[in-house]
Amino acid sequence: MPQNVFFFGNGKAEGTREWRDLLGGKGANLHEMTNLGIPVPPGFTITTTVCDEFLKHGTSPGNLRDEVNAALARLEATVGRKFGDPKDPLLVSVRSGARVSMPGMMETILNLGLNDETVEGLAAQSKNPRFAWDSYRRFLQMYGDVVMGVASEQFEQLLSTKRMLSGAKTDAEIPADILKTLAGEYKLLVKHSLGRELPMDPHEQLWGAIEAVFKSWTLKKAVDYRKVNVIPDTPGTAVNVMAMVFGNLGDDSGTGVAFTRDPSTGERRFYGEFLVNAQGEDVVAGIRTPLPITAMADAFPEAYAALMKVQDTLEKHFRDMQDLEFTVERKTLYMLQTRTGKRTVAAAVRIAHEMVAEGLISKTDAVKRVRPSQLDQLLHPVLDPGTRATVLATGLPASPGAASGQAVFDADEAERRAARGDQVILVRPETTPEDFHGIVAARAVLTERGGMTSHAAVVCRGMGKVAVVGCKDIRVDVTKRCFTVGDTVVSERDWITLDGATGRVYAGHLPTVPSEVMRVLGGTLRAPDAPVFQSYDELLCWADGARRLKVRANADTPKDARTARQFGAEGIGLCRTEHMFFEGDRITPMREMIVAHDEAGRRRALEKLLPMQRSDFEGIFEAMSPYPVTIRLLDPPLHEFLPHGGEEVKLLARTLGITRPELNHLVDSLRETNPMLGHRGCRLGITYPEITEMQARAIFRAAVSVKRRGKEVHPEIMIPLVATVKEFDHQRAIVDRVAEEVMGSMGESLPYLVGTMIELPRAALTADLIAARAEFFSFGTNDLTQTTLGLSRDDAGRFLPLYVEKGIFPEDPFRVLDVEGVGQLIEMAVKKGRATRAGLKCGICGEHGGEPASVGFFHRAGLDYVSCSPFRVPIARLAAGQAALE
């Protein structure tokens, strides 16, 4: 039979830190500390396996009782006290301890072993009857609540009655005799509630407590916590039974928590809090103000010296910042817990970086230590930490950072007001590409509808602009130019503040400050004065050294391209040309093209767009030189460029010189039932080859011009929404012909590639055929996810949250790549494509390019690069480094 109980004490433990799965995190570390010679109260750990078995079958293994009794006997011998001894009783704590720390989620029983007899022994031994009776009533309350299920409010009510009657302001002032009466009342409460007595036999108490800890694994809060933190349901929790030590025996006792480094900034200084004459729960409860840990040097010099030595030993031993719990009992230090400390991302970066310098960990360790998804917290402006404000509403945290501005309710107004220098926040029921200029002008965007990958969310993340979307609490009324939350009305020009990292919306103007990293990148702070920046920068360099995946950015403007390079992008993986058509007055020739009756009319309009596109491309090529720039040809359906509103149609009809009914009919005829699956992508370029021709001409003219200025250019032209190789062929022929024309007439040649988006299942399935003609693949995982799953990202909001909640999807597949389905197509396409064209360049340019788990998959799938929005480039660099190191 396997061993179920493992003993620690007297400088020797049966387990080690490696046994987390079996002993839980807390247990394994108690064993480890014991073996390191660190003072830990002795005790024993019941394994997680027992918990699994107990929860499965409702009973514990047959030999458990014998093992526990043996361990208890050994504990008695070690401590020199007997369990249940009326003179000098051994008291124990019974604590949970899962493999992964789940703070506060499960149950604990302290002071176990007390009963009507042993409490008298404890009073005599401690020479402190009040302490003994207080310990006893606490035990009865905990046990009655946790093990027996009597509502804790009832115990609290009896306690507060006693406080009133004794004239005490706090529990600590209730005298011993009253506490004794209270203990009797607690026992009566249990008996009356349940019809049975709270057990007085310490062994019976112990078994009750052990089983209660096991059962607490399935408490709702514990189950929820595991779901949110993606912790598996097995193994369950271990149970640690430990001899009690008391920090509340008098002024020579105390208790505290500490971190081996500052968990907020990462600074290397011992940091913590301490209370004299108190138990652990008093520190957490916040009734008394704790002292800084340094004050302990004066109060208990020996214990403090011991603690300093212990913390140093533990950090060096565990090679990571530790979160410690300790108690001083009559001047002697006892360690109750050590675990890896939680920290802010700034602290994580700084600690990892500095521990390398200290020789504590390797660069590889450091790269692995930081969660890539947190990195962008270092980039976005933050709410001034000093402010306090009431949350008005909460939506989806679509694009992190904090921003304040005056609410505006349409894109034109946003542009007008921003041009006057106002800070505005664009508030819309939802956004469309028509709102693009408004988004550009606004500091942030707030929408009532739409999910994490809705238009507003994607565009804002791409621009590093704050966004809160799908904020169902608000009702936007565009006509009345206001939004309401319940009875509160926020009108145009009212100030609001968004926190895009939490999805919170605040009324008023809460000040924000740029992050340290951004201040250095922006040149307003010197790097030597910015320890977080230094750590961030060096850590990413180490990741760069490790990774195989290149990291590019999705960038549509020279400004975006420059930002992307600041963040370390090695090229542009997706330059969307359509956004260029929305800027300034370009929308007019674009619309002229759409309403033209024939090719000649379209060509006239395209002729006007050509120089604009060309100058855009020149700026982008220059900003990104010598890296490659992948330009996607026009993708969205044409109706996205036309106005929908009555007034705008009237205006446009006048501008274009056609009648309103004519224009309305055209808008109507372009309307699509499923625009996602409609007339877009290369289908446009095939229907209107002159569009492809104009775009190719603009690209090659720009490339040649930039090359003439002595800069290296690598245009990569990408044909969107290809389903069959024949579509690709059709478009490639136009691009090649224009390339030859332009280079011929300008007398300059340069290398270029023509490739395709793989964003339809059919393209992946026939990748072998497409690769015969395409020089690169770029997986458009947004659309590939939509088509593979048959899931519109604009509409999925109605059921996707439920799907994730029910575990039907492990994650939102638009955030984390669906490896089982979409991933299978990607692997297939890479394999088939490279079977036809060895070494085919493969990348990905969907939203998943900046999501760490997905980046890991792309590494394993053998892609050459990922491309993501500029602000996610650091995340991708780190994730790619981690993937390579796995």
Place this chain on the structure above:
Amino acid sequence: MPQNVFFFGNGKAEGTREWRDLLGGKGANLHEMTNLGIPVPPGFTITTTVCDEFLKHGTSPGNLRDEVNAALARLEATVGRKFGDPKDPLLVSVRSGARVSMPGMMETILNLGLNDETVEGLAAQSKNPRFAWDSYRRFLQMYGDVVMGVASEQFEQLLSTKRMLSGAKTDAEIPADILKTLAGEYKLLVKHSLGRELPMDPHEQLWGAIEAVFKSWTLKKAVDYRKVNVIPDTPGTAVNVMAMVFGNLGDDSGTGVAFTRDPSTGERRFYGEFLVNAQGEDVVAGIRTPLPITAMADAFPEAYAALMKVQDTLEKHFRDMQDLEFTVERKTLYMLQTRTGKRTVAAAVRIAHEMVAEGLISKTDAVKRVRPSQLDQLLHPVLDPGTRATVLATGLPASPGAASGQAVFDADEAERRAARGDQVILVRPETTPEDFHGIVAARAVLTERGGMTSHAAVVCRGMGKVAVVGCKDIRVDVTKRCFTVGDTVVSERDWITLDGATGRVYAGHLPTVPSEVMRVLGGTLRAPDAPVFQSYDELLCWADGARRLKVRANADTPKDARTARQFGAEGIGLCRTEHMFFEGDRITPMREMIVAHDEAGRRRALEKLLPMQRSDFEGIFEAMSPYPVTIRLLDPPLHEFLPHGGEEVKLLARTLGITRPELNHLVDSLRETNPMLGHRGCRLGITYPEITEMQARAIFRAAVSVKRRGKEVHPEIMIPLVATVKEFDHQRAIVDRVAEEVMGSMGESLPYLVGTMIELPRAALTADLIAARAEFFSFGTNDLTQTTLGLSRDDAGRFLPLYVEKGIFPEDPFRVLDVEGVGQLIEMAVKKGRATRAGLKCGICGEHGGEPASVGFFHRAGLDYVSCSPFRVPIARLAAGQAALE
């Protein structure tokens, strides 16, 4: 070097009928007839390989000239005349002849060998100068046009001038001397147009003609014909050079065309037309009215007897109905061509059936002889053959048959008027599921928008109802209740007639008649009086004997189910439950359910729907017993059940007792950007499990009731739009639980299956996982095509025709399955599914289930059944038979 020229003549030919690829169809059959001892003018065939080479390299093989000269010498010897002999010249025809007949698409030169000298010899020999000069001027005109490229209108102008000046009414009245002058003018025309002479050297003439025939392979009309008829571009055309025979030498000569059986009815009687003293082109030109072939018995008894023998020989030899061309020259019969005759579908069925009885072909041959796609022409009403009418507009032929009725412009009006006994045709810009009751009530449907697989098209085909969709010629104005075609206005109650087989729309009431097959199935005609029905019926029985695929029908009502059985369906492969919700007043509780605020409200509304669904299912189970019935749970997005118009919203709000703004807000909030990829299918059943529960309850209660009546029932419950096995699991658990409940409470058990639609790429990719839980797969190829290709069938109309025209898609993928893409997913899913669950039942229930080429693929992919609309069941039966025989 390969042989390029093959000789035939004097009862012996170098080639046979098997050499179609090399000698073309016409050439191979000329060789074959020669070998059979049938009188054929001697000649030789230049192979298709030469054409391919000529078109590729612009030159003919080096040895061709020697081979042609040798063949020509042999021809001279056989005929006993010399090419270019001024006294008695050999004249030849030069004709194209591809592997597959392309009637009229390529060029022919007759009377070649005539020049200023030989024409005199021909005049002397024939003792008919007018014949000789007419032949000469015809040759000059043909050669000048076809070989030299002078516009034929110019020759025509000279000819008509002569007609005027000579006072002739027809060309035949122009005297010989004028024709001689005309010949001179023709030569001058060529010289002035091109600056060079029309060649007088017969050898030069011959080479020019041969190359002109080769080049005619690439004429636009020939290329288009090949595209439409899916004929490959290689091999090209052969060239047949044959000694001329003349049907226009006098009253002892003539020419004709004939069929060995009636090509219209299939009746076994020799059928054809005949002209005395005429050449072949006169028969075609229709200037003189030809005589029935039987008249030839009197005019040329010997030649007629010979022809009767020849036609009998040829039909027996080729074992199929032949289309013959012949000439009688001075009482002697010459056969110029034989080929398989084109025929109507009725004739095809009857000929195939009768030839089996005659012992001419096997049953297998008969099954293979009929094009399955034509079969439904036998089922739909037909325009009375006697009527003549002007076509008003032409749309897409979405659902065949002919129907007349009064135009109505909304579904309610259609229902009201039909209830009064009026015949109505529903005319809409496009149809939605809301129009369902109107479609049911109407005789036919005409829409302005939508493709071959739009809602109207699919629903109408499913019901065997006539439909013309995507009729861009018309502009429907629902408000004014009319549609316009140019200046013509068709108002409500005006009669129109649709021909769903051609897409034609006629004004007025053109009478239609039910087809023979339908009259027998409907009991108004006895089978013994219906030869076409008998042939149809027996042919399908033979196909049934051969096929491995089962054929089921998509049917939503007991009536549909009964129709499907008449057509031979072996079960229902798709019963869509949503159509039931649109019928009568059921839409109201359905809408109550949608607007309900909570589950309790939804359950109350579902409770009202339960008995209705149950009674529907009872009817369907009874009609289909003992065959299986596959029922798909609710699939479409809920907004499809809500009204969109203002008036209807008002009415509904009143009915449901909620405010209009409330209802409007709800309609608005359910609106989806891409409903195809939205909140539908099992996503509904997961969000609202009570819907699945109600449907399962209705199904099982109905099944048990029908079983109690002593009928066998096999319900197969199908979960739609599954992307992951977890969705399936969730829904299956509900179905199984309800099944247990119902069977338990009703004290009766019966077998049932729970399976899934495979209609998303992800389902196919993870079929191994899904098959662990699903007991059958049914491929929903409509949606699978939409998602795999990223192509909305509602929107594809804007570019799909262009795609097919440009050859980017070989066919409309919603009509003929995209084997390369979608087919790959189907094969993958079948393989993966059966790897998990051996013998997993796999079927298909998309539109492709009734399309012959797709049925062939489904057979090869190893599916167990196809399911299609009832009227397509015969097509599927035949196609499945043919697939098995391949």
